[in-house]
Amino acid sequence: MNQEYIISDPWSIIEEGFDAELVKSSESLFSIGNGAMGQRANFEEDYSGPTFQGSYIGGVYYPDKTRVGWWKNGYPEYFAKVLNAPNWIGIRVTINGEMLDLNHCEVTQFRRELNMKEGYYKRSFEATLQNGAKIAVESTRILHLEHDELGVINYTIKALQKDLEIEFCPYLDAGITNEDSNWDDQFWEILNVTAEEDRAFVHTRTMKTHFDVCTYMQSQLFVNGESLETMPKMETKEKNVRARYSVNIKEGASASLVKYAGYVVSLNHEPEALMDAARQVLDKGIALGYEALKTSQADAWERVWDMADIAIEGDVKAQQGIRFNIFQLNQTYSGKDARLNIGPKGFTGEKYGGSTYWDTEAYCIPFYMATKDQQVARNLLKYRFDQLDKAIENAEKLGFSNGAALYPMVTMNGEECHNEWEITFEEIHRNGAIAFAIFNYERYTGDTSYVPEMGLEVLIGIARFWHQRASFSTAKDQYVILGVTGPNEYENNVNNNWYTNYTAKWCIEYATKMLERVQNDHASDYERITAKTKLTSEEIEQWSKVASNMYFPFSDAHNVYLQQDGFLDKELVTVADLGKENRPINQKWSWDRILRSPYIKQADTLQGFYFFEDHFTKEELERHFDFYEPFTVHESSLSPCVHSIQAAMLGRMEQAYTFYLRTSRLDLDDYNKEVEEGLHITSMAGTWMSIVEGFGGMRVKDGMLHFSPQIPEQWTNYSFKINFRGSIVKVMIEREGTRFHLESGPAMDVYVNSERTTVN
C-alpha cells in the first residue's frame, strides 16, 4: 500500500487536513460524474499550487495528430482524445480585496467528503488570508444523475472574525488545454461568449470533429440563507465570461453563492439551438433550486444503490473499496446512450486518450448486465456493431480483406487511435473479447435476439479476421498465429500466444455455431446476413480448417499450456525471489529487460481460463494458476480481479482476499503510484466480479444461476443484488448459509453448491 490518507468510512471517501502534495491525487479520487459528463475535484476558487484541471464530456473528443519518434506504416494519422472542456466550476473569491488561494493562506479544518450514498462532493476548510481575514468555507458540488446537463455548486463563506467584504466572481472559461496535447494544438474554437442579465454562455466547437458545446451558468447570492436579488456585473472577454457579485457581511454571518452551470452538447441538440437548450436547463434547475436538486440527486443515487450495492459487514475498508468502485462505475456510464462507452479513466483524467478498450467487453459488461437493465449491456454490444464497418476498414489498412474485421485497440468513433506497433497492430486478442461478450451476454440474459439482429455480423467479421490472420506452419503441420502481443503486455511480438490462439479458435467455432442457429431459427436474418457478407459454406469450411487444427504451445514437463512459444527458455525466477528493489519492474527496468523476463503484467493464460472456465477441469486451473501466478507482477489494474476470482475458485480465500483488496482499493491506496492521472475505472468492474463471481462463486450454467459462496474471514457477511432474466434477487451470504430474496420478477431456481433451491 502506498498511501493511507483516505479515512475509512462505509459510505464516504474522506480526506482531513490540507496537504498540497495530495491535491492532484484527491482531484482524481473525489471526481464526480453522471454518465454524461465528469469533473475532477478541482477547487472552485483560484489555486496557484500544483493541480491537474479536468472537466470532460461524454462522446466529445478531438483527433490529435499522432506523434511518434519513428513512423511505422499502418499507424493512424490521428489519435482521438478525451477533451478537457471549458471550465464551468470556477468561482473567483475575493475577501477584503485579497483573492482567495489556498496556496497562500493558512488553512485549517480542511476536509473533503465524497458522499457516495447521496452523490455529492463537499469540501470545507477554514482559512486565514494574508490580510488577516478569517473565513470558513463549505462548498458542495453535484452533477445531477437525472438532469444530466446540469451541475450545481453551493459555495458558502462564513466570516469567522470581523466583518468581510466578499466578491464572488463565478465564471466560465474556454481558455483551457489538454495536458497530453501532442502538438499544443488548440482543441476548441470559441464561437461566442455572451452574457444575458445574470446568465452567461460560451459557445465553443471542437476543431476537426465539430462538436458544439454551450457552457452556461447562472448564479444566486444568499446571505444567511436569504436570497439577495442583486444583479451581477457581467464581464465578457474573448475566451471567458464572469459575473461579479459583491456583498458585505458581519462577523458570524455567511454568504453563499449557488452556481448552476454545465454543458449542452450538439450530440443531443441542434447546434443553433444550444443556447436555448441551456436556457431551459437553467430555468428548470433554478425553479427546482439547490435543496430540491440535492434531494432528488440523493433519491436518484438511492435507486442506483438499491440495485448495485454490495454490503459487507465487519470490514470497513473492504466496504469502502467496493462502494467506491460501484460509485465510480455509475458515475462513468449510465447505459442510456449507445454512442458512449467506458474509458479506462472515465471522466477523471486524460490518460489513454480514447474511450473504449477491450476492458469494456472483458471486465465491464458483467457488472452492467447484473446491476442494470439488460438493455445497458446490449447498448455496449451495439456500440461495436455500429462500428463494424470501421473495424473492417481498419483490418483493410493492415492488409486483410473480404470483410475481415479488426476492432481498434482504442477508439472513440470506431477508428483506431493508438500508435505503438506492438499494441496497435499486434494486440489483436481484443477481437476475441468482443466476440466473447456476445456469448456472455446471451448466456447471462438469455436474450437470443441480439445475435440474429446484430451480433452475427460482428462474429463473421471476427471469424474472417482470425482465419486470415492465422497462417499454416509446414514445420508444425498446424495453424499458427505469429507476431502478437497477448493480454500480458510485458511480452511483445511473440508467436502463438496461447490466449490469442485459443480465443481465435473459439471465435471461429462460436461464429460457426451461431450461423447454424440463425440459419435454423431466423432464416430471414440468415439470408439477409449471408447476402450482405457474401458468406459461403466453402468459406466456413476454410475457417474450420484453421479452428480444428490450431496449434497450442504446451509443456509436457510442466503439464501446462505455455503462454507463448519459447516461454520456457526464460530464466524462471519467481516474483517472490525477485528483490524488492526491482519492483515495480515497469518503473525500475528498461523495456528490453522486462520483455525477456518471465514476469507477467496481467493474467494472460489465466485470462483464458477465466473466460473459458468450463472448458477445463479445476485441476487444470490449479496447475496453471500455480505455474503462472508466481511470475505475475500484477502491474496492470486488470490483473488482481481475475486472480481473486480464480483463487476463490480454488478455495484459497486468503489469497483471494489479498487480491480483492488490491483491486478494490487500487486507487484509494494508490498501489500503482499514479492516481493523480485519474482513476482506473474499467478495472473497478473487476472488483465487483471478484466479490460476486469470486467469493460468491456466481456462474450461469444452462440458463440457471449457480453459487458456491465463501466468506473472507475478515467479513461477517455480505450481500448483493442481481438482475437475472427479469428477476431481481438479493443474495445474502452469511456464515450460516446463503439466503435469497426475490425483489421482483418471476420466481426462479438457483443452485447453491450444486444444490437446487427456489427463490420466491
Add this chain to the structure above:
Amino acid sequence: MNQEYIISDPWSIIEEGFDAELVKSSESLFSIGNGAMGQRANFEEDYSGPTFQGSYIGGVYYPDKTRVGWWKNGYPEYFAKVLNAPNWIGIRVTINGEMLDLNHCEVTQFRRELNMKEGYYKRSFEATLQNGAKIAVESTRILHLEHDELGVINYTIKALQKDLEIEFCPYLDAGITNEDSNWDDQFWEILNVTAEEDRAFVHTRTMKTHFDVCTYMQSQLFVNGESLETMPKMETKEKNVRARYSVNIKEGASASLVKYAGYVVSLNHEPEALMDAARQVLDKGIALGYEALKTSQADAWERVWDMADIAIEGDVKAQQGIRFNIFQLNQTYSGKDARLNIGPKGFTGEKYGGSTYWDTEAYCIPFYMATKDQQVARNLLKYRFDQLDKAIENAEKLGFSNGAALYPMVTMNGEECHNEWEITFEEIHRNGAIAFAIFNYERYTGDTSYVPEMGLEVLIGIARFWHQRASFSTAKDQYVILGVTGPNEYENNVNNNWYTNYTAKWCIEYATKMLERVQNDHASDYERITAKTKLTSEEIEQWSKVASNMYFPFSDAHNVYLQQDGFLDKELVTVADLGKENRPINQKWSWDRILRSPYIKQADTLQGFYFFEDHFTKEELERHFDFYEPFTVHESSLSPCVHSIQAAMLGRMEQAYTFYLRTSRLDLDDYNKEVEEGLHITSMAGTWMSIVEGFGGMRVKDGMLHFSPQIPEQWTNYSFKINFRGSIVKVMIEREGTRFHLESGPAMDVYVNSERTTVN
C-alpha cells in the same frame, strides 16, 4: 531502377536540363564535402521552389529532446542530430532590379557537373528573367580538401542580350533550421554578427552542446576577369549579414563574384580566437586566389584517386557508380580526426541523426584500411575506445553491471541517441561488429599493438556484456539470447537470432584469446588492464561457459542454421512469388505484416557467413545463400554488397553483377526512392568491397593476400590499388590473368587462385 536522369560519364556526375522535380535529388547527388564539412548542392541564388537546404560541420551536433508517442524506460532523453549550420554559400543576385530565382525564370542549357576527378561542382544555365534580361550563369564551388575550413565559389554572369545592371549580395545567414527538429527548438544561439570592410563574420553557438562556430566570408568582384577593387556596402542584421556589390556590364560581357567562405569551429580553435582564425583562413585563401585553389584541389584529389580509384574498362555505368561511391566516402571522412566518424548520410542530409552506426565497423573499415594509411582505420577503432566509458554507462542504464559495455546503436559522443525499443535496446549485435573490426584490423594490417594498447579493454567490456546478456535455458540446457533484433530489422524482439548468438560466442572467445596473448606478449599491459577492469580468471571461466554452450537454432530438414527460433513457422513464400504490387514491402505493408513475413531486409545469417567465412565450407555458404537470399528484399542499402561478394564467391557472376549495380548506383539511380533525403554513404564502402572482395576475391589469410579474381562479362578489365602492410600494390585483373605492380614498400608474396606469386 527508378531514375535515369544522371548522364553516364566515367569521371563526372552530370545532369542536363532543368527539372524542378529533381532539384532535391540533385541537391543530394551533387553534394560536396571535405571530411570537415559538407554542403548539399543548393543554389547560391534565391530559389523559391522545393528545396532541402543543408550545410553540415563534422563533429558539431545538437541533442534534440527525444520525441516518442509512448515513453519506454531506458530511452535516452536526447537524440543527437547533425546540424544544419549557417548558410555560407548564399549569393542573392539581382538583374536590372529583378531578383534571380530559377523558379520564376525561363531556364535553358541547365547543366550540373560534379567533377569527381578534380573535386568541384559546377552548375551552368541560361535564364530569361521576367523583365526580359537574358543571362548565362556559371557557378563553380569547391570545398577544399587541404584548406578544410575554406569554401570557394566562382559565380559568373554573362549578359547575353543588352546591357545589365547586376547586384551580387553574398551573404551569411544563421536563421536556418533542421527539417527533422523534434520540437522546433532553436539549435543555434547567435552571439555576434559583424562586418569589417568587405569581410563578415557570424559567431554562433549550438545550444546545450556549446560548439562555437564562426561562419565568415569575403568576396571579390571581376568584370571580364579583371578585378574591380570596389568595396561593398555591408548590411548586418540580427541573424545575417550581406555585402552589396553593384556592377553594370555591356552585352556580351561577364561579371564574376568570387566568394571565399566557410566555418572555423571551436573543436579546433579557442572560441575567443575564432574570428582571428577566420581572418587567417581568408588571408591565405585570398592570397592564393580562386585559380590556384582550384588547381591545388585537383592536385589533392589526384592524390586521393591515385590510391583509391578503381578503374573499370568497358562499362561506363559501373565505372561511374564505383567512382561516385569512392568520391563520396572521401568527401565524408578523411581519417585525420579521431573524434569524427562516418554518418550514414555523411554531409548530405539529416536523416538518421547521429553520426555513427555499426555500419562503420561492418562496412567502412575495410575500405579505409585498404585505401589509406592504417592510422585512419586505427582512428576509427580508437573512436570506440574513447567512448568505452559511455558504453559501460549505457549498459548500466539497461541493467548490466561490472563493466559490461553496450555500444549505442547510434551515437555522436558515445551516448545513445536512438529511441525505438526494438532497435535501441535490442539490436545489440552492434557490439559484435565493433569487436570484429578489431580482429579485422589486426588481420589486415598486422598491427598487433592496438589490442594491448586499447582494443583489449573494449573486448573485455563487450565479452562481459554478452556473458550477462545470455541466459541459461533449463529447457534447452544451453545458453540463449532472448529478445533481440538482428541485422534484419524486419524481425523484432526475436529469440536466438543466429547471427547475434554466433557473434556473441565469437566475441567471448576472441576476447579470451586476446587476453591470453596480451598476458604472454605484453605483460605490463595485461597487468594494467586486468587491474583496471578487475578481471579475474574466474570471470573468464564464467564467460567460457556461455561461449562453449551457446544455442544455435538449426533446421535438420533444411540443413541450415535458422535466422532465429521459429523462422520455419512462417509462410515461406519467396520474393519471386510475391506480387510486385507488394514491393517495397516497407512502403506497401503495415509493420506487423512485415514482421510475420519471412522477408529479410538485409543479410542476417549471411552477414555472419560474410564475417566468419572461414568458419564454414563453401557448401555451407551455398546452402545458406540458397535458403535465405530468396527471402531477401534488400530494402536496406547495406544488403546488396554482402550478397554480391557471396554470389561472386559462389561463382554466380551474373547475380553478383546485378547486386553490384544495385549497390553502386543505389543513389544515382535512386533504387529506394529516397535520395532527396541524402546519400547512403556507409553502404558505399560495401560497393568497394563488392569489387575488391567480391569480383577480386581478395582475402587475408595468415598475413598474406589471396585473390580469386573474376570479371563480370560486361567488363573488359578492372584495376585497383591496395595498401597492405606497408606495400602499395596495384592489382590489374584482365581476362588473360591478374597482374600486380608494386608501387612502393617491400616486395610481397600474394596468392592468386591458391598459387603463390611474388609482387616486386
